[in-house]
Amino acid sequence: MADLSTLARPYAKAAFDYANENGVVNEWEDFLFIASTIVNDHSFHSLLDNPAVSAEHKSAALVDLYNTQVADASDSAFKQLLGATQGHKAQGTVSYPKASTALSNFVVQLSEQERLALLPEVYEHYRRHKATSLKQLDAYVTSAYPLTDAQREMLQTRLAASLNASVVIHESVDASLLAGATIKVGDKIIDDSMRGKLQQLKTQLTA
Known part of the structure; x- marks a missing residue:
């Protein structure tokens, strides 16, 4: 079986190509970083491994966590983490948009193909595409x-x-x-x- 990095490559390329063409590279990078942190959490990993939970529910839970803990939150652990990686000191002055329809659809596709656990690898490959491009x-x-x-x-x-x-x-x-x-x-x-x-x-x- 192919390793996780190999499996993640086509998803990362598709994500970066779309984001680059539509001028939302940073928005997608922010989302993928937080999404990677979420799926690495033990409790969320248990949700991913639960066959009784539908793919639709898993993707919706991930997007909802981002929207409530980053996009809508005035301050949160996720937002502090995101701000720290970008050098922001005053978290209250930084705002992030809610996950777009395209982002939500991307997460749905990953979930339907049982690939949400690949998000950390997808994020790393995405960053490499961005670095090469810029x-x-x-x-x-x-x-x-x-x-x-x-x-x-x-x-x-x-x-x-x-x-x-x-x-x-x-x-x-x-x-x-x-x-x-x-x-x-x-x-x-x-x-x-x-x-x-x-x-x-x-x-x-x-x-």
Whole structure:
């Protein structure tokens, strides 16, 4: 049997092609991200695995959760999660539309084919299609301390210039780095941390 990633590819491509042609790429990406989070939840997974629950009910439950917890909610755990991935600090100032008819139909098709569990893989492939289309790269930055707004802006500008692409920064903090940061883009890793420099010095002294 084909693995989940292989099964998800045609759905992701169809989703991105539609969204790109209709100018709703970000809207679909937001929905797929939250939908992926929902189907990974243990309680919802139990619903997916229940043969007594119809495909129509499963798809309706998923869309309803998005509409009530993201589109209609002034603030919610899902909305905070969505905002955090996009760098929004003031959640109340960010609004998201309800799932469109096309999105709802896409979920229905997945449900009828018993493919809702593929949504996390569909989301990842969708992001890759978007990145390729926009020449967008993900930069994973791990710093000893949280980045300031000025540091983040400077880092993003420099990376975009050196990589000749739009760069999305994903941040994490690791106090064991002592100072500085490590940056990972694709297979490339830049270690500008104090821990890395100390390790290099140790290697040179013992060589």
